[in-house]
Amino acid sequence: MTIKRYYHGFEIVKDNCTGCTSCVRVCPTEAMRVREGKVEIDATRCIDCGNCVSVCKYKALVPHPDPLEKIRKFPYSAAIVTSAFAGQFSENISYKEVLAAVKKLGFNLVIEESMITGFMVRLIREYVRENKHIRPILSSNCPAVVRLIQVRFPSLLPNLLLMESPMGILAQYYRQKIADEQKLEPEEIGIFNIIPCIAELTATHAPEGARQKLYDGAFSIKVIYNEVKQILNSGEKLDTDFESYDAGLAWTLSGVEADLVDCDDIRTLSVNGIENVKDVLSKVEDHYLDQYDYIVVRNCKNGCVGGVLNVENPFVAMSRIKKLTKEARKVEFDDSEISEMNRQDAFKVDPILPRSMMKLDPDIKIALTKMKKLNEILTQLPGLNCSACGSPNCYSLAEDIVQGRAALDDCIILLKQTKEEEK
Amino acid sequence: MAEYIKVNPMYQDRIEEVFQTNINPEIVLEFEIHENDFVNSGKGSAELKVTIKRLGVDPAIMRKVAVAAYEAEINITAHSRGGVMTSNIFPDYVHIVFQDRGPGIEDLSKAMTPGFSTATDLVREMGFGAGLGLPNIERNSDIMKLDSAKNESTKLDVIIFFH
Numbered sequence A: 001m002t003i004k005r006y007y008h009g010f011e012i013v014k015d016n017c018t019g020c021t022s023c024v025r026v027c028p029t030e031a032m033r034v035r036e037g038k039v040e041i042d043a044t045r046c047i048d049c050g051n052c053v054s055v056c057k058y059k060a061l062v063p064h065p066d067p068l069e070k071i072r073k074f075p076y077s078a079a080i081v082t083s084a085f086a087g088q089f090s091e092n093i094s095y096k097e098v099l100a101a102v103k104k105l106g107f108n109l110v111i112e113e114s115m116i117t118g119f120m121v122r123l124i125r126e127y128v129r130e131n132k133h134i135r136p137i138l139s140s141n142c143p144a145v146v147r148l149i150q151v152r153f154p155s156l157l158p159n160l161l162l163m164e165s166p167m168g169i170l171a172q173y174y175r176q177k178i179a180d181e182q183k184l185e186p187e188e189i190g191i192f193n194i195i196p197c198i199a200e201l202t203a204t205h206a207p208e209g210a211r212q213k214l215y216d217g218a219f220s221i222k223v224i225y226n227e228v229k230q231i232l233n234s235g236e237k238l239d240t241d242f243e244s245y246d247a248g249l250a251w252t253l254s255g256v257e258a259d260l261v262d263c264d265d266i267r268t269l270s271v272n273g274i275e276n277v278k279d280v281l282s283k284v285e286d287h288y289l290d291q292y293d294y295i296v297v298r299n300c301k302n303g304c305v306g307g308v309l310n311v312e313n314p315f316v317a318m319s320r321i322k323k324l325t326k327e328a329r330k331v332e333f334d335d336s337e338i339s340e341m342n343r344q345d346a347f348k349v350d351p352i353l354p355r356s357m358m359k360l361d362p363d364i365k366i367a368l369t370k371m372k373k374l375n376e377i378l379t380q381l382p383g384l385n386c387s388a389c390g391s392p393n394c395y396s397l398a399e400d401i402v403q404g405r406a407a408l409d410d411c412i413i414l415l416k417q418t419k420e421e422e423k
Numbered sequence B: 001m002a003e004y005i006k007v008n009p010m011y012q013d014r015i016e017e018v019f020q021t022n023i024n025p026e027i028v029l030e031f032e033i034h035e036n037d038f039v040n041s042g043k044g045s046a047e048l049k050v051t052i053k054r055l056g057v058d059p060a061i062m063r064k065v066a067v068a069a070y071e072a073e074i075n076i077t078a079h080s081r082g083g084v085m086t087s088n089i090f091p092d093y094v095h096i097v098f099q100d101r102g103p104g105i106e107d108l109s110k111a112m113t114p115g116f117s118t119a120t121d122l123v124r125e126m127g128f129g130a131g132l133g134l135p136n137i138e139r140n141s142d143i144m145k146l147d148s149a150k151n152e153s154t155k156l157d158v159i160i161f162f163h
């Protein structure tokens, strides 16, 4: 058996961890434990949603984006800017100035995710129509949700839209285009994502289902924001004589992708926030939502402006992006070459494999024995779900005990009772 | 009492065995289902689904269990005075028994007909009543047995094998 190691976009700084269990309690896949006073992560269960990073007050869980110097390692480098980035800046700064400042960081080219919003709508509709035998189709745009499905809802993997994300499509297209135009080898081109969340950081380094190398690194919105601010404050003259694609920016906000794809023969639903997503995926398993053709599922409540690597409050960012979209000059991006690549199936991804965490044991007989033991232990535990033992709730402590990863006296309430009885 | 039974031919030889009364399941899950309680209806099948996942049953089979159990649970909520769902888990199959407290089904073959429904307006408002539940249960189970009569209680047995 080969053991797959999973890449994660953040790391634990043990010295900073106080063992407070805040992260343990917000993890949607119960991947975190506090053991001997310090946090541990079960890498196979972690879906990189970033909830833990955003609740940690002690800087014990920190994202690790690539260092900016990486840009200069390539003869030619390009940035792909997530649409959420546009919502970070106050309205007295124009979006074009922001993009121009990004270029100044050392990029030869700045690409916007929003360029291909129109193309994405067509691509998704086509896919949904071609795959009539699968309902509903689930969006694969949010990497945290894709991983949630691998870990907790493996029966729904065939429902995923097996196509690259907008950033993946742009990376593929531009790597080829730049190589041709600049007479460079594809490896000589550095393609970097500017991203709003941990999940995208992980997806940049370990994209699920990708058939080829897509990216060379990722920088967080936070880091780029600070750099861009400095350039803007320096008063340096910026060249803003280019087109920007503001009209497609809203794609990144909750509800918009579903609204855009929705049409006479395609009924869509939009679901945001990991708890809502879990609830809806469970209903999809029961065939309770088969009346929908396409469901957009995203980890963050407001869409990508809610990711932990953003600077601005998600509601404020959302309102700014809406304003930009409303006031946008209608500039059409020429996607004829991308459409041609699509006809050659260039953007298909491989089926995504399960990563099931749910199984108690690979052998069902042993799993049954463990389940019986688990139920028995559960009757002894107090049911307070206090997390003081370091497991997220009583059920998972019982599971940890059965799996030999914890002991009954890790439960502080039980320990106290035993102490009192001894007296 | 009238009886309706459907058996997947693959499991014909296991009928006697699974309906024996002196066999002990490895795990038993019991769930009360209340009349017209659409808020909580579905929790029994959700619990069963999680258990089945934990045992590592194939995802496609897990979905069959989920669908059959959910439809049967809703039927007790919508059409009966309430009842009990008992899931008996064995190493290679699950046997779920839905026992309600009446008022029973007058004509079983009618009830099994796709599109037949006596659902009230309340039930229809909740999004049910297409008359597809029982046919759906039949399609997803390996053995299905429905026992009922007018003014009697209804008992539904659903058996799904894991391999």
Ligand SMILES: Nc1ncnc2c1ncn2[C@@H]1O[C@H](COP(=O)(O)OP(=O)(O)OP(=O)(O)O)[C@@H](O)[C@H]1O
Binding pocket: B071, B075, B076, B078, B079, B080, B100, B102, B103, B104, B105, B111, B112, B116, B117, B118, B119, B127, B128, B129, B130, B131, B132, B133, B134, B135, B154
């Ligand atoms: N437990 C029950 N007690 C009494 N009558 C029942 C019971 N289960 C089903 N029936 C009867 O059988 C009919 C058909 O059931 P079925 O589940 O196929 O459809 P439905 O419940 O009416 O609609 P749907 O399941 O599509 O929401 C019901 O309308 C009802 O008259």
Ligand SMILES: [Mg+2]
Binding pocket: B071, B074, B075, B128, B129, B132, B133, B134
């Ligand atoms: Mg029904």
